[in-house]
Amino acid sequence: MTNEATGLLRFTSHSDEVLSAIKHNAQFSLAIIGVGLIGGSLGLALKDRLGEKVYITANARTAATMELAAKRKACDLATNDLKEAVGDADIVFLSTPVLQMVPMVEKLIPYLKQGAIVTDGGSTKAYIAEELRRILPPGVAYVAGHPMTGKEKSGVEAADKDLFVHHCYVVVKDTGAPEDAVNKIIDMAKTVGSSVTTIDLRKHDRCASLISHIPHVAASALVTLLDRSGDDLGDAMKLAAGGFKDTTRIASSNADMWSDILMTNREAVNNHLESLKGILDEVITAINEGNRDALHEFFAAAKRRRDVVIAETEKKFDL
Numbered sequence: 001m002t003n004e005a006t007g008l009l010r011f012t013s014h015s016d017e018v019l020s021a022i023k024h025n026a027q028f029s030l031a032i033i034g035v036g037l038i039g040g041s042l043g044l045a046l047k048d049r050l051g052e053k054v055y056i057t058a059n060a061r062t063a064a065t066m067e068l069a070a071k072r073k074a075c076d077l078a079t080n081d082l083k084e085a086v087g088d089a090d091i092v093f094l095s096t097p098v099l100q101m102v103p104m105v106e107k108l109i110p111y112l113k114q115g116a117i118v119t120d121g122g123s124t125k126a127y128i129a130e131e132l133r134r135i136l137p138p139g140v141a142y143v144a145g146h147p148m149t150g151k152e153k154s155g156v157e158a159a160d161k162d163l164f165v166h167h168c169y170v171v172v173k174d175t176g177a178p179e180d181a182v183n184k185i186i187d188m189a190k191t192v193g194s195s196v197t198t199i200d201l202r203k204h205d206r207c208a209s210l211i212s213h214i215p216h217v218a219a220s221a222l223v224t225l226l227d228r229s230g231d232d233l234g235d236a237m238k239l240a241a242g243g244f245k246d247t248t249r250i251a252s253s254n255a256d257m258w259s260d261i262l263m264t265n266r267e268a269v270n271n272h273l274e275s276l277k278g279i280l281d282e283v284i285t286a287i288n289e290g291n292r293d294a295l296h297e298f299f300a301a302a303k304r305r306r307d308v309v310i311a312e313t314e315k316k317f318d319l
Helices: 016-025 037-053 063-071 082-086 098-111 126-135 179-191 201-227 230-239 242-252 255-263 266-288 292-314
Strands: 028-033 054-059 077-079 091-094 117-120 141-147 168-172 195-199
Touching: 016 037, 028 037, 028 082, 037 054, 037 179, 054 063, 054 082, 063 077, 077 082, 082 098, 091 098, 091 179, 098 126, 098 255, 117 179, 126 141, 126 201, 141 179, 141 201, 168 179, 168 201, 179 195, 195 201, 201 230, 201 242, 201 255, 201 266, 255 266, 266 292
Parallel strands: 028 054, 028 091, 054 077, 091 117, 117 141, 168 195
Antiparallel strands: 141 168
16 A cells, blocks of 8 residues: 555555564564565565564565565565665664675665564675675674575566475575674574575685586676677577577576676676686687587596486485
8 A cells, every 4th residue: 555645655465463473472573675586485484484473574676566565475564665664673684786795785774673683594695795885883783694595587576385395495694793693694594494504604605606606607608698699590490499498598688687696796707718728728729729528527427427417416405
């Protein structure tokens, strides 16, 4: 509903009495800022597992997103009133594109209570940690997090209560947050079914570049290569089958999110892209020289490494 006089929006699937009771009796309160795929899935997962033990508020850029989040029960209350969204929150979960997180926190600071924990689902960590440590007031902790899950589809309409199950959830400990704050985020990650791992900020960004950021660039580059194929485009599209679809699936991801990720992880991404260019140059050289042995070893070595990676990760995570 909209308050015509103030422009404030509030959406809930509860009556005022039920909403008040949930808020009063809940064991903790969570505010989700950016209730899209990840934020919406977190809300659905926690409500599914904890029910009225958790009180969840949400904020999003559009009224339609907030209305759908409340309708899908990803939150108890969705509102564009930032004070109402975060004022009583024990944990504030940021799930906007990375470059929007710091400006958003600047808006939230006047309303954050003492003892609140700010955490996030951003794919880059060092940039956010450095900025938030600079601006957050004493008594408000930042715990860097990164759920290693997602879909090529975005938005709260794609949210799934089991999105985190058996997937890795990275919690970074070297942000200066007290141990009890870190443990609360670890507990939340475990509650939604994730396998938690810890890592330092810089190593996280390097590793995330290798296993997530560069593959997204490569998938988009393959689609761009097809798009620039000129007169061959029509016939090439007729030949596109499972291999092309599987290899380029993640190119359908959110452009805002991925632009921000590359801008906030420049050093690691650029270094790895240069390394990738070098690998492609080796393949070009082998082709030009007619060196079948080198090409065979290129493919065989990649198969060996991938088989080991998949075997090891399948023991821990749902791929």
